[in-house]
Amino acid sequence: MSPAESRSSTAGTRRPTLNAVAARAGVGRGTVSRVINGSPKVSARSRAAVERAIAELGYVPNRAARSLATRRTDSVALVVPEAETRLFTEPYFSGIITGVSAGLADSGMQMLLVLPRDEKEYARLADYLSAQRVDGVLLMSVRSEDTLPDRLRELAVPTVLAGRRSREEPLRHVRCDNRGGARDAVRHLLGRGRAAVGTITGPLHMDAARDRLDGYRAALREAGAGEELVAHGDFTEGGGRAAMRELLRRHPALDAVFAASDVMASGAVLELRAAGRRVPDDVAVVGFDDSIVARHIDPPLTSVRQPLQKMGRAMASLLLDEIAGSGTGRHEVVLPTELIVRASA
């Protein structure tokens, strides 16, 4: 038999159905179905017969048929707006996705990766996803003004967000302790004897950026020391540079900076160097995210790491809870961060 023949014959051969299994095992369809779904209402005898038949036939249930009958799809969508896919390169997405995948693995759920390319596609997503295509949705990087989550909520599509839009987020979500992480970072700087600690914030319409700023303030306050030295960035390297320049202009005596992201921190380092300041000798720098760049810029960056895998797992778990309808699940999960100390501070 030539490869081609073997191929087509394999393709032509229909996979065994539940009916075939029933016939072979000498039982009814119902019984086979019960065995497959782990119902206890099956005698040991029938169960054994069915299991043997399944093994012999290499039977695998047809997802589409089951889905049609149960009105479930056993799959969830992971939505990452295209504007963010460049950030794929950050450990953030990769870590969370890996965690989600792990958290979903044992549930038999499939993970659909959805990357809307523009606003239009993103806007149509609610209809798309609610059209019995998925049992639940995981939304990455929602913006404060984003209404897709609300639409999904109206459509009763189980949804879990990575991060929250505001402090009154009505949807379930998972995030790291941005405030605590920032506070730890600033404490670290103060603990090393830095006196004038500035901060470069993210865009304040993002909750994470606000929380990190809060953490900075809290650390200063509890230390009872220091004026707040705040400049606003936008999570880009250029934004970090500009903010650093402004900080230096307004507060030339500054000797430490906490940037709300590594990318901004790397911009800050560039600017400091351009201004003739040494890092960390003259100015210590701490970032946030523990991204790739943190390890590779010079000097390596002290940074706040998020437990990304755990966050992903938590998202999966929250979503599975909601899909199962167990209203008991927690509404939000906040996971602690960890300060990774390197040479920059």
Place this chain on the structure above:
Amino acid sequence: MSPAESRSSTAGTRRPTLNAVAARAGVGRGTVSRVINGSPKVSARSRAAVERAIAELGYVPNRAARSLATRRTDSVALVVPEAETRLFTEPYFSGIITGVSAGLADSGMQMLLVLPRDEKEYARLADYLSAQRVDGVLLMSVRSEDTLPDRLRELAVPTVLAGRRSREEPLRHVRCDNRGGARDAVRHLLGRGRAAVGTITGPLHMDAARDRLDGYRAALREAGAGEELVAHGDFTEGGGRAAMRELLRRHPALDAVFAASDVMASGAVLELRAAGRRVPDDVAVVGFDDSIVARHIDPPLTSVRQPLQKMGRAMASLLLDEIAGSGTGRHEVVLPTELIVRASA
């Protein structure tokens, strides 16, 4: 109506079916189906009526039902071995995934992201995927000795690989011109007056690594100049350092290095610095991949960029061809690279 009520009522309300559309439009089910599937055998009158009914009802076809009837799933799996997910952080995966997503978008295909966590899960994938779960498979980073592709082939599951296992790869695949890219890199070094150009290879059981080494050799040969200075790495930073150390030991006069990956190149830079050589003054360095680290290490790395998005699109396109059964599609697609010149060479 409270939100809760609205929620449950929405959930309880079944979505309109094709039958409902037919009834509303005053036509038969067959006609609605034809309109949806773009059959030409429908009168303008019926078509208009159906389209209006669809719009009024907000009808969206049920995927499961269609899938059951057609024996297609309209979804493809994108498989990334877990061992590689850390590489998610490289632009490689993110770029290709984005490209695949774009290439699939207009076909109505869904993209299933499958991240097997260990060898066992990976091995079971063939059965899993062939059980009518997907219409096709995209395999990232297959190793030379990997047999999953062959199993998929036996099972007649349309498959496209990112990269090839060897020069006799029987499956369709997409890759960049590794040889040409490496050759360009070395030409660049030679063109800048470097005389003793070494290379740090990847693991030679990988086809891409072999091709890059070939490119290095070709460039030396065509220039008629220079001894081959080869050390072997393993695509890790540590491996790059070790290989660089060996090169320096064996060829102290070396004044340029082409590393088969940026990560190894960054290791090489560290080693060079440790050995008191300046980059690029004493030794110029070129990497491969144009990854994140290339932009962020000091000095910024000249590197060979792959057209990742295009590669992803090509993979999608090849797979769609194969699923459609148009045997006309090309067997392999090789896309050109681009040399990104930065400070390191």
Place this chain on the structure above:
DNA sequence: ATGCCGCGTGGGAGCGGTCCCACGGGTGGT
């Protein structure tokens, strides 16, 4: 007129599961 062709068209018969109802046979209580 009559026949034939072909174009829309309606609807029956699946696709492969799940759900649930009804049924047979054993058990226990009166």
Place this chain on the structure above:
DNA sequence: ACCACCCGTGGGACCGCTCCCACGCGGCAT
């Protein structure tokens, strides 16, 4: 001995779509 009950079981009726066959009807050639 009788009934009530429960447990395991078989199979009908869907789930919502596609496929395809058969049919009605108008236009054209005969």
